[in-house]
Ligand SMILES: CC(C)(COP(=O)(O)OP(=O)(O)OC[C@H]1O[C@@H](n2cnc3c(N)ncnc32)[C@H](O)[C@@H]1O)[C@@H](O)C(=O)NCCC(=O)NCCS
């Protein structure tokens with residue numbers, strides 16, 4: 001089964017692309033890390049308890065008061081309030097973001113693995129792993145290919161974010177954008193994986209949605225050419241071969257990650 005990592009930065013169009021990929025003619029199953037990240041912090045979960053313990057004492061509005069159908073396990077998290085604690089580039093925000101990531105990411109990773117096994121056993125030829133922090137969390141390691149959805153013009157990104165999330169103030173929106181890496185760097189990282197064999201593909205999304213559909217079509221043609229359906233079936237029918245290919249994929253991705261880190265270090269040293 002081909003794991004297609006889908007990433008980008010805030011409001012660059014990942015969800016729009018994942019909804020294209022989940023519809024015909026692609027009809028691919030999607031594992032959405034943002035949805036899983038919500039599931040693992042529902043009242044009663046270990047994630048919820050850890051967040052309330054750490055952030056509760058210093059965040060008076062951490063929990064929502066007026067909610068219908070209150071869970072017996074407690075009041076749900078006030079996500080915008082938690083967002084104000086963790087988004088931004090001050091040292092305090094960065095530290096709090098790290099704490100939140102350390103609570104949520106292992107739980108999300110576990111849910112992703114469970115979901116991958118389920119889809120593998122159902123004989124899917126490919127699956128989309130929609131993870132905003134794919135590179136940062138190291139989950140690109142398990143992906144056969146990575147699609148980065150990018151916007152070249154930061155003003156377009158900000159305008160789409162403000163239009164979609166009208167409840168955010170300009171400052172909140174800026175903080176959210178600054179909390180994620182520059183999407184052009186992510187695009188370069190995808191290209192570093194190799195565009196010729198479609199291990200890394202960039203879909204630019206500065207124009208309208210019709211153009212985006214065309215760009216997705218082009219990306220999927222090159223991915224399908226590099227990893228045909230019969231190959232996924234062959235790996236399913238012969239599990240030892242499947243395991244061998246998966247292990248080889250991990251080795252290649254690990255070497256690519258190290259190569260990318262080395263390049264970044266060299267670039268930094270030149271400055
Ligand atoms: C802080 C929270 C509660 C704010 O929730 P809210 O509903 O207001 O925003 P939402 O979840 O829709 O996120 C908005 C944007 O910020 C991005 N984002 C979320 N968490 C992070 C993070 N830790 N670092 C950088 N960007 C992030 C999202 O991918 C999205 O693009 C929430 O984002 C969260 O729980 N984040 C930590 C979990 C996480 O890292 N999720 C990303 C996928 S694993």
Ligand SMILES: Nc1ncnc2c1ncn2[C@@H]1O[C@H](COP(=O)(O)OP(=O)(O)OP(=O)(O)O)[C@@H](O)[C@H]1O
Nearest residue numbers: 009010011012013014015016160164207208209212
């Ligand atoms: N090509 C486009 N033209 C116009 N609007 C677009 C285009 N692509 C996406 N949008 C709009 O921009 C907003 C952000 O897109 P989307 O929600 O897909 O981004 P995202 O990367 O998934 O964001 P997040 O990381 O915050 O979840 C949405 O309102 C979407 O409808």
